[in-house]
Each structure stands twice: as C-alpha cells, then as structure tokens.
Amino acid sequence: MFKRDSDEAKEKKSRMDQTFRDSVATIDEKGSRNYILPKKPKGALYQKRTIASIVYLIIFFTLPFIKMKGEPVFMINILKRKFILFGQIFGPEDFFIFMLGMLTFIVFIILFTVVFGRVFCGWACPQTIFMEMVFRKIEYWIDGDHNRQRQLREMPWNAYKLKKRAVKITVFWLLSFVIANFFMAYLISMDEVKRYIIEGIPSHFGTFMALTVFASIFFFVFYWFREQVCIVVCPYGRLQGVLLDKDSIVVAYDYVRGEPRGKIKKTTQSSELGDCIDCAACVRVCPTGIDIRNGTQLECVNCTACIDACDEIMTHVDRPTGLIRFASENNVVKGERPKLNNRIIAYSLVLVALVGALVFMLASRDDVEVTILRTSGSVYQTMPDGRIANIYNARMANKTREDIPIVLELEGIKGEIEVVGNDIVVEKEGYKNATFILRVSQDDIKQRRTPIRIHVYEKQIKIKSIAVTFIGPIK
Ligand code: SF4
Numbered sequence: 001m002f003k004r005d006s007d008e009a010k011e012k013k014s015r016m017d018q019t020f021r022d023s024v025a026t027i028d029e030k031g032s033r034n035y036i037l038p039k040k041p042k043g044a045l046y047q048k049r050t051i052a053s054i055v056y057l058i059i060f061f062t063l064p065f066i067k068m069k070g071e072p073v074f075m076i077n078i079l080k081r082k083f084i085l086f087g088q089i090f091g092p093e094d095f096f097i098f099m100l101g102m103l104t105f106i107v108f109i110i111l112f113t114v115v116f117g118r119v120f121c122g123w124a125c126p127q128t129i130f131m132e133m134v135f136r137k138i139e140y141w142i143d144g145d146h147n148r149q150r151q152l153r154e155m156p157w158n159a160y161k162l163k164k165r166a167v168k169i170t171v172f173w174l175l176s177f178v179i180a181n182f183f184m185a186y187l188i189s190m191d192e193v194k195r196y197i198i199e200g201i202p203s204h205f206g207t208f209m210a211l212t213v214f215a216s217i218f219f220f221v222f223y224w225f226r227e228q229v230c231i232v233v234c235p236y237g238r239l240q241g242v243l244l245d246k247d248s249i250v251v252a253y254d255y256v257r258g259e260p261r262g263k264i265k266k267t268t269q270s271s272e273l274g275d276c277i278d279c280a281a282c283v284r285v286c287p288t289g290i291d292i293r294n295g296t297q298l299e300c301v302n303c304t305a306c307i308d309a310c311d312e313i314m315t316h317v318d319r320p321t322g323l324i325r326f327a328s329e330n331n332v333v334k335g336e337r338p339k340l341n342n343r344i345i346a347y348s349l350v351l352v353a354l355v356g357a358l359v360f361m362l363a364s365r366d367d368v369e370v371t372i373l374r375t376s377g378s379v380y381q382t383m384p385d386g387r388i389a390n391i392y393n394a395r396m397a398n399k400t401r402e403d404i405p406i407v408l409e410l411e412g413i414k415g416e417i418e419v420v421g422n423d424i425v426v427e428k429e430g431y432k433n434a435t436f437i438l439r440v441s442q443d444d445i446k447q448r449r450t451p452i453r454i455h456v457y458e459k460q461i462k463i464k465s466i467a468v469t470f471i472g473p474i475k
C-alpha cells in the first residue's frame with residue numbers, strides 16, 4: 001500500500017509546474033481559438049457513460065410521444081402558461097410550487113456538487129450528452145479519430161476536404177433541426193408539431209423560421225462552439241470555485257503517487273520517479289483540452305475520459321490503476337475516505353426542509369383553485385326586505401381534464417348566496433370568473449366588517465373554505 005505523508009504531498013505539489021496558469025487550453029499564443037480535437041475515448045467508464053446516454057436519449061426522444069388522458073405527460077408551454085409535469089397540470093396559480101421546485105432543484109445541485117463535484121456535467125447535462133455522445137461520435141465516424149481530424153484541418157481545400165465538410169455540415173444541421181423539433185414538442189406538444197408538419201410551411205412560416213434559427217444555433221454550438229459552452233457560458237461551471245472543497249469527490253490526479261512524473265527509461269531507478277509516465281494519454285482524450293495533472297480546474301466537466309485513458313496505460317505498464325480517479329483532495333493527500341462536513345450537513349438539512357415543503361404543497365394541491373374577493377369599490381346595499389347585500393367576484397382555475405360544477409355555501413352566518421347568471425361550471429383546464437350576491441339579515445350583523453367563510457363544493461365534496469369579510473351597518 002502506498003504510504004501518504006501530507007508534508008511530502010505539499011512539497012510534491014509545490015514542485016509541480018504552474019505555467020499552465022498562464023494560458024487557456026482553448027486559446028493559442030496569438031489569441032485565436034485552439035480547436036480541441038480529443039482522441040476517441042474508450043474504457044469501462046466510457047462504456048457506462050454510453051449506456052447512460054443511450055437511456056437519456058431514449059427518454060428525451062420518446063417522452064413527447066407519451067400521453068396521459070389525451071395530454072402529453074411532460075410539456076412546458078410558456079406561451080399558453082400551461083405546464084404538465086408527470087401528467088399533472090400546473091398553471092400560473094401554481095407559481096409558488098414552481099419556485100419551490102426550482103429552489104429545491106438548485107439546492108440539490110449545490111449539495112450534489114459539494115459532495116460529487118461536477119459529475120452532472122459529464123454524465124447528465126444535455127450539452128455534454130449531445131456533444132460527446134451524439135455529435136462527437138458522428139464526427140469520429142465521418143472524419144476519423146483525432147489524428148485524421150488534424151490532418152483534415154491542416155490540409156488545403158480540395159475535393160476530399162470539401163466532401164467531408166459538406167457531409168459533416170449537412171448531417172450536423174439536419175440533426176440539429178430534429179433536436180429543435182423535439183424541443184418544440186416539449187413546448188407545444190408533439191400533436192401540435194405533427195399538425196404544423198401536416199399543414200405545411202406556408203401555413204406556419206413564422207414558426208418554421210423560428211425553428212430554423214434555433215436549429216442553426218444548435219448547429220453552431222455543436223459544430224464550432226462546443227466546449228466553450230462549459231468553459232465560458234455555463235453559470236454552473238463558474239460556480240465550481242465556490243462549491244468544491246477538499247472533501248468534494250472530483251476527477252483527480254493522484255500527484256502523491258504520480259510525481260515526480262517521467263518517461264520510463266532503462267537507466268532510471270524506479271524509486272526516483274512516481275507512477276506517471278508522462279505519456280499525456282489523459283490530455284489527448286480531454287474534450288476541454290486540459291491536463292488534469294495540474295489539479296482540479298473549472299474546465300473539467302468530469303467526463304472521466306482521462307480516467308479510462310490512464311487506467312489503460314497503467315495496466316499496460318503493469319502498475320495499479322486509479323492514478324487518475326474519483327477522489328477528494330484529502331483522499332489524495334492523506335488517504336482519507338470521504339466524510340460528512342458541516343457544509344454538507346447544512347445543505348442536506350435545507351434540502352430535506354425544501355423537499356418536505358414541496359411534497360406538502362403538491363399533496364395539498366386542489367383540482368380547482370378558487371379566490372373570492374369583494375368587488376372592489378363596492379359598498380353594501382340595503383334590500384327592500386331589509387336585508388344587507390354585498391357583491392363578490394370569484395375566480396376559479398380548473399387543473400383537471402374534466403368540467404367541474406362548483407357550488408358555494410355560507411358558514412357561520414345565516415344568509416343567501418345568489419350567483420349572477422348561470423350555475424358555475426369551470427371548464428376543463430380553464431378559468432371561470434363568477435359574480436355572486438351575498439344577502440344577510442340586518443339582525444345578524446354585529447360589526448361593520450363581519451368575518452365569514454364561504455365553502456366551495458365540487459360534486460358535494462367540500463374542497464375549500466375561503467375567508468371573506470361582509471360589510472354592513474350595525475343596528
Ligand atoms: S480532465 Fe478528464 S474528466 Fe476532466 S474534462 Fe478532461 S478528460 Fe474529462
């Protein structure tokens with residue numbers, strides 16, 4: 001077993017070359033874009049990542065087709081302000097549930113990052129999945145591995161290069177267009193997308209143009225911009241500096257074991273060098289062009305390609321695998337196992353509280369949302385029979401897929417409710433505004449503003465009890 005001494009570890013770290021801090025891997029000395037052409041990864045983790053991404057892509061491309069009671073199970077229609085999550089319909093009146101859901105998701109991501117680093121980026125982020133598991137694989141298929149790609153980039157324009165570029169651009173743009181269609185299906189439903197296709201471009205020219213613009217943006221990202229999304233655009237990537245600590249598990253180079261690095265030579269005593277044979281296999285496979293041996297960097301998306309590459313080399317030179325592995329800084333320096341720290345405990349408690357509140361709000365969510373307010377600016381009226389009347393407005397939102405008749409009843413005071421117009425029926429997934437008059441005997445009014453409750457019944461089942469005030473003169 002390799003013995004770890006933290007003083008020795010610090011000394012080894014201080015001796016490591018720090019010149020990597022002077023430049024960014026994706027920008028050359030002239031300030032131009034250094035186009036990264038990573039070697040095709042292979043290995044156990046890459047296989048697992050491929051399986052995970054296949055599952056992910058199957059879900060992404062099949063979810064818009066799945067329906068529940070005639071509606072998609074998942075839809076975020078911002079224009080119509082209609083949201084369906086796992087078959088449940090949400091509307092603007094569920095804003096608080098949405099905000100709480102977003103907050104819970106952000107805290108979950110923070111907690112996940114504090115403990116497991118940026119593993120989400122490499123294994124679940126749509127940008128990485130599409131870039132590395134779809135477009136990059138197609139690129140390897142069309143252009144060949146990194147050496148062939150470099151040759152192709154450097155060769156002058158000729159018929160061969162033109163053909164390769166034309167094929168790649170066509171395939172990339174068409175695929176981007178398909179992806180844009182599926183994203184649109186998540187917004188407006190697959191039925192609507194199919195309808196647009198059947199009715200043709202002339203009938204929906206504006207939508208088609210918007211789709212073309214989005215497809216072109218996707219194409220630009222996957223054809224040219226690529227890792228820059230993770231390095232310079234994504235806010236989550238920027239947060240790593242404040243979220244990670246020495247106990248966070250990240251893709252880490254074990255510099256205690258690996259340094260001083262050096263090529264294997266027959267003349268070199270094995271005790272003089274660490275296990276890193278300075279082959280740069282880990283650098284060649286990196287899609288963001290960094291050298292993980294320089295330590296955790298913001299550019300690292302935890303794709304684990306360097307782990308596979310180094311494990312293969314270690315196996316080849318008959319040394320233990322895991323020179324690059326999922327590990328924390330404390331694991332590398334002191335050999336410590338991951339442990340709970342105060343920050344993880346605090347985030348976990350906040351997360352549990354948020355999840356609890358979210359579950360409660362979802363469980364207590366009603367089929368019909370009702371608000372009742374006294375008509376603004378109205379005053380009481382004295383009826384010919386001596387009773388006092390107030391006018392109220394009710395606004396109802398039906399979150400179900402069937403029409404719901406609503407009955408209002410008074411509690412705590414004798415009186416009569418008269419709905420203006422027809423009986424109240426809230427159409428499926430619709431809204432209804434109703435006005436009603438509440439009449440109360442003058443004898444029952446003991447104060448100028450009497451608090452009363454109005455019960456809301458749906459098919460003889462009380463679904464809500466709403467507090468309102470009734471104004472009237474005191475005898
Ligand atoms: S350093 Fe390793 S894990 Fe990080 S992005 Fe590069 S190849 Fe992926």
Ligand code: SF4
Pocket residue numbers: 253258261275276277278279280281282283293309310311313323324
């Ligand atoms: S792949 Fe492993 S042995 Fe080769 S340079 Fe990277 S860390 Fe060193």
